[in-house]
Amino acid sequence: MYKAWFNFLIFLSTSLFAGLSLYGQENEVTFEVRLSKEKLGINERLRVEFAMNKDGDNFKPPSFQGFKVVMGPSQSISSSWINGKRSYSKSYSYVLVPTARGRFTIEQATIEIGGETYKTLSKAVEVTAAVDKPSDQKTVDDVADESLHLVAEVSKGNPYLNEAVNVVYKLYVSPNISVTNYRPLDNPKYNSFWSQDIPVTKHTAQNGTYKGKPYRYVILKRVVLYPQKSGNLEIEPLSLEIFVDVPTNRRDFFGGRIYTQTSKTVSAGRRTLNVKPLPTAGKPANFGGAVGEFDFNVTTSKNKLNASESLQAKVEVSGKGNLKLFQLPEPELPSALEVYDPEYDENVRTVSSGMEGKVANNYTIVPSFRGKYPIPSISFSYFNPRTSKYVTLSSEEINIEVMEGPTSASSDNPVTLGTNKQLVVATGKQFHFIKLNPNLSKLETKYFFGSGNFYLLLLAPLLLIPIAVFSFKKREAIASDVAGNKIKKANKLARKYLSTAKKELGNKEAFYVALEKGLHNYLKAKLKIETSEFSKEKITIILTDKNVSSDDIDGFISLLKNCEMARYSPFSDVQMQNDYEKASDIISKLDKQL
Structure with a gap:
């Protein structure tokens, strides 16, 4: 019995010790350094x-x-x-290159885990x-360095001046x-050169070779010097920062190669020309620098x-050459010809082989006298x-013949060239001298x-x-005159409704039509009655109800009757004038009573 209990206690102690040991191993912190090699070239x-x-x-x-860091730190985490x-x-990785031969030590690295420093x-x-064949694996930067090359190709290394x-x-x-x-980092200045950039409108990749190996190339810049x-x-060299995608040894879920992006600075290097x-x-004595x-x-x-x-x-x-970089020869003209400063005309384009086109000086020449004037031969030299x-x-x-105009006082003498003075003959069209005493x-x-x-x-x-x-004060006096204001208002009202009739005085039918219409319009505006109520009896009743005097009512009805009778009976101009004045008077009187 005691033996069985003793064996059970031994088993329990052993199991507990093993569990504690396993737990301790699982919770033990490890922090170590690993080198790809301990000896390298x-x-x-x-x-x-x-x-x-x-x-x-x-x-x-x-x-x-003793080393230079070329890549890192790269962090990697794995959990399963x-x-x-x-x-x-978890790891931190660095790629180093040695800076010298010898024996070096990778010193201690530190990190804090759970509040403790390891x-x-x-x-x-x-x-x-x-070593002849380095065994270390190439980095992304290595691949980019070996795969990018910027080259400046020069058409001539030993050109002539210009x-x-x-x-x-x-x-x-x-x-x-x-x-x-x-992106460009440093563009060359081209000191001691006349330079012209030729725009590259499209960057098209082409197949070529570089040091015997197949490459693709693209033209980034052209310049003529x-x-x-x-x-x-x-x-001077052209320097660029190039952004590239470099393949890695990793692959995605579908088996495709994973690329990583990096940037590299490339330079075309300095080139020297022996000019x-x-x-x-x-x-020639008249050489002006044309090449x-x-x-x-x-x-x-x-x-x-x-x-x-004038003539031109x-x-x-x-042709082709340094068209913008030399002086054109000047003509030597007779002194009798007035010559203005030339106008420079340039039609030049720059291509990969250089400048081509034409340049010219246009001279305006005005002869002052009649005669014949030769333009001597002009020489131009180039290399x-x-x-x-x-x-x-x-x-x-070239011979210039001036057919009409004044004759020079020295016309008997032969035409001279240069700046010999001749008599100036005023023709009324020449320039006058500057006034010295204004x-x-x-x-x-x-x-x-x-x-x-x-x-x-x-x-x-x-x-x-x-x-x-x-x-x-004048405005106050006018405003206080009530009677006068009413008269003015009545006269104004009469002129308003009888203005058309007044214009037609002398034209019987038109006058009485306008007069009748004016009288009706007055009643419509004043009494607010409809056109259908315009009968003489109705008008008489309405005006009587408004307490208008019977004389004024009879006068108004009489005017309406005259308007109707005028269409069939002859009326004189005097009668029309009387009816107009009567209508004006009646309207003024009615306006005072209504």
């Missing part, structure tokens, strides 16, 4: 991972002396339940010389990645004209970089204070007061 990378089995806060990594048991892990153990790492150079900036992209966007001095000239000076041997291949032409709008009329002379250069030789072009002589008078300064307007505005209020008082 200086051209390899080291992955350092700090892992723990409990969640913590305030993680502090070591300084990583297996057979009712929970497993948890530290990792220090680990030593040995960095050796570079010869066009085409620079094309191409971005080569590996098929493994994709570019999402870019004209070197302005000889010697070694440096083209050759133009040769001095065979250089390219050109045509030269001198034309006039007319060859025959009268004095004081055009000196034009066309052809393709043949490395100077070329001189000359125009033909008749000017001093402007007097007038002040408002003390002027007539000042006193007028000052006394105006005093003058307006008696006028306002007189006007006010």
Whole structure:
């Protein structure tokens, strides 16, 4: 019996001890550092991972002396339940590159878990010389570095002074990645160059090769340069920030590769041009700096004209070259021709091979005298970089004939060129000399204070007061005259209803129609009766009820009868005038009684 109890106690103690041990193991905190390798070449990378089995806060990594952090920290968390048991892990990862050879130590990292501070153990790492084939896995930045290349392609590395150079900036992209966007960081200044950007309207990807490998490339920028001095000239690099999507080794639920985005700064690098000076041997005296291949032409709008009329002379250069960077030759004209400053005309466009088009000077020429004037031949010289030789072009002589106009006093002498003075003959259409003794008078300064307007505005209020008082008393007197106001009102009323009849005096039918209508309208407005009640008997009854005198009633009815009789009987102008005056009088009398 005692033996059985003893065995039971031993079993219970063993089970309890095992449970406590298992519980302690499950709640034990681990915080450790893991290295991808403890020995590596200086051209390899080291992955350092700090892992723990409990969640913590305030993680502090070591300084990583002797290494440079190229990626991280990357945080990873894993939690799972297996057979009712929970497993948890959390890690912070770094990718390091060594900065020197030697033996270095990854110092302790710290973290707080459950209010306690935990530290990792220090680990030593040995960095050796570079190895032939680094074994570490490439990061996203590594892939981007190897897959992006910005190249500046220069059409000529040894151009002549003022010869066009085409620079094309191409971005080569590996098929493994994709570019999402870019932005310029530093645009070149092109010092010592005349530059012209050629807009790139569409970025189209094309297939090509870079260092023997297949790549896609896109043209980001085109620029045409004209070197302005000889010697070694440096083209500053173009720098861009490129945003790319780089594939990773992870895949999504459907098996597709997961991409991660990163940005890289790429530069085209500096390019140096060895600019050759133009040769001095065979250089024409009239050379003005034109470099390219050109045509030269001198034309006039007319060859025959009268004095004081104008003609246009055009000196034009066309072709390909530095059209905007040289001076056009000037014509040497006879002094008898008045020449105005030229108008510069430019029609030049810049393409990838350089400038092409034409430039011209348009001269307005006005002859003053009758005669024949030659425009001598003009020469234009340029340097052809393709043949490395100077070329001189000359125009033909042009003769201008002035048919009508005054004759120069020196017409017996041959026409001279340059600035020789000749007698000026006034024709009434020429410019006059500037007056040296103008008749000017001093402007007097007038002040408002003390002027007539000042006193007028000052006394105006005093003058307006008696006028306002007189006007006010006049209005009061008119308002107090009741009888007079009634008479005025009656006369106004009569004029209102009889105005049409007055206009028709002399026209019998129209006058009496208007008179009858005016009388009816008066009664309608005054007595508020309808047109259907306009019978003489009805009107007599209404006016009698209104206490109108019988004489006035008879007069009103008599007028209505005259209007009816006038349609069938002859009436004189005197009779019409009498009826109009009678109607006006009757309306005035009725208005006083109604």
